[in-house]
Amino acid sequence: MDFSKSLPRPELVAMVAMLAEEKKLSKDLVFNILQEAMIKVARHQYGFEHDLRIEIDHNTGGILVKRIMTVVEDKRMEEEDFNEHQELVLSKAIHRDKNLKIGDVIEDFLPPLQFGRQSFQSVRQYVLQSIRSADRERQFNEFKDKEGEIVSCVVTKNEYGNVFVDIGGKGEGFLKRTEMIPREMLHTGDRIRAYLLKVEESPSGPQIILSRTHPMFLAKLFEQEIPEVYEGEIEIKSVARDCGSHAKIAVYTENPTIDPVATCVGMKGARIQPIINEIQGEKIDVIIWSEDVAEFAVRALKPANVSKVVVDEKEHTIEIAVPQDELAIAIGRKGQNIRLASKLVGWRLDIMNEQDEADKRKEEIAERLEIFTKALDIDEVVARLLLLEGFRTLEEVAFVEPEELMSIEGFESELVEELQTRAKDYLDAQEKELEEKGKDLGLDESLMSIEGLTVDQKIKLGEAKIKTADDIADLAADELIEILPKISEKEANALIMKLREKWFAKETKTENNDEGNA
Numbered sequence: 001m002d003f004s005k006s007l008p009r010p011e012l013v014a015m016v017a018m019l020a021e022e023k024k025l026s027k028d029l030v031f032n033i034l035q036e037a038m039i040k041v042a043r044h045q046y047g048f049e050h051d052l053r054i055e056i057d058h059n060t061g062g063i064l065v066k067r068i069m070t071v072v073e074d075k076r077m078e079e080e081d082f083n084e085h086q087e088l089v090l091s092k093a094i095h096r097d098k099n100l101k102i103g104d105v106i107e108d109f110l111p112p113l114q115f116g117r118q119s120f121q122s123v124r125q126y127v128l129q130s131i132r133s134a135d136r137e138r139q140f141n142e143f144k145d146k147e148g149e150i151v152s153c154v155v156t157k158n159e160y161g162n163v164f165v166d167i168g169g170k171g172e173g174f175l176k177r178t179e180m181i182p183r184e185m186l187h188t189g190d191r192i193r194a195y196l197l198k199v200e201e202s203p204s205g206p207q208i209i210l211s212r213t214h215p216m217f218l219a220k221l222f223e224q225e226i227p228e229v230y231e232g233e234i235e236i237k238s239v240a241r242d243c244g245s246h247a248k249i250a251v252y253t254e255n256p257t258i259d260p261v262a263t264c265v266g267m268k269g270a271r272i273q274p275i276i277n278e279i280q281g282e283k284i285d286v287i288i289w290s291e292d293v294a295e296f297a298v299r300a301l302k303p304a305n306v307s308k309v310v311v312d313e314k315e316h317t318i319e320i321a322v323p324q325d326e327l328a329i330a331i332g333r334k335g336q337n338i339r340l341a342s343k344l345v346g347w348r349l350d351i352m353n354e355q356d357e358a359d360k361r362k363e364e365i366a367e368r369l370e371i372f373t374k375a376l377d378i379d380e381v382v383a384r385l386l387l388l389e390g391f392r393t394l395e396e397v398a399f400v401e402p403e404e405l406m407s408i409e410g411f412e413s414e415l416v417e418e419l420q421t422r423a424k425d426y427l428d429a430q431e432k433e434l435e436e437k438g439k440d441l442g443l444d445e446s447l448m449s450i451e452g453l454t455v456d457q458k459i460k461l462g463e464a465k466i467k468t469a470d471d472i473a474d475l476a477a478d479e480l481i482e483i484l485p486k487i488s489e490k491e492a493n494a495l496i497m498k499l500r501e502k503w504f505a506k507e508t509k510t511e512n513n514d515e516g517n518a
Contacts, residue, residue, distance in 0.1 A: 009061030
């Protein structure tokens, strides 16, 4: 572009440089905003019907104003939508340049813009508004990329227990009272670290929501303070926190030469102490993670000593027996130790003393013996043989491969066939009885057809006045678990969210219809 005829405006270049530096924006972006503002002034001076362009020399500040016209075929003049201000027919265009052809663009340079007081104010207002908008977008994108990371910040004000912080001069963060460590008192000027929970857009700029209570805040502090965690030699598997009081963190390494606990704690606690100080003295137990969930649960319950563990893979439940004098330690003050251990492992932990565990086992064995003897019409000796061989339910007896039953001493093929037939007949009869009970309770087909729930579970729901799939979808996970104690929290949430899918689909369809009607 030839700017030789344009008047240099060094003050314009200086202003752009200052704004770009102040708002951390590129000079090219600020020049583009300035050009858009000047186009508005040009349209007021030369007419809104023209296709006007502004070019600014980034080195000298020189301004060129152009009017753009497109060469079209002559018959376009006869068409209703012909625009004489932006289109020039070929027969007239060749008088200007005989080499012009249809589709070519003609640029006419117009006299320099005249900036009056009103036009200057208009440009200034547009530029400042656009720069603020660009600055907000820059901040949003910058902090959006940092979600899930720790940021260092300085407290700027405290309002009703909620804290506002300056994040390195790049943005303002917000720390709700609920996201602060209990009894933590933050004052203006305090330097803290916080976990960037999420960034939301708003008319006033990005809302940067921070947290000091999130479990990942502790994990990220370990990453910052312990080189082996940062480099990936030690992996943090899970975290459980009772903020301001106690935390458990599970670590793991594949390097046999590294002791992950000793490495994280450091000599005389030198490595972990800065982390404890950051979270206001919260006690931290560092535990070695194990793929064996039973072993992991035992470690998570430290300092309590465990005498027996029974894992229920289906229900994601672990029953743990401890000596009577260890029970209080295992449970912890107000149930804190067992609660944190359960969160860390991700399974429900049921804890009891050794005597209670033994009594419970006796009751379970007695119940299973009664079911086997009654349903299969066998004596107690045969029933005990089935239990000793690991058979716990009638379903296992009915549907296991016959060879597994025949491997039991004294179980011939005829006996095995008869046992499996009796087991299946009993289960079928029980199923029909439960279905009839479901009809008597008025259970809706939408509930009866739900996969993943047994008929017995559906009956329990009906007895609790939950009679449709929508009734279940309307429950919270803890409410569903209260009705069906054997269902895990993960399973409860998954079922509820699956049943709510049709609600979301209906809302989306309604929104789309509304948009279409609009």
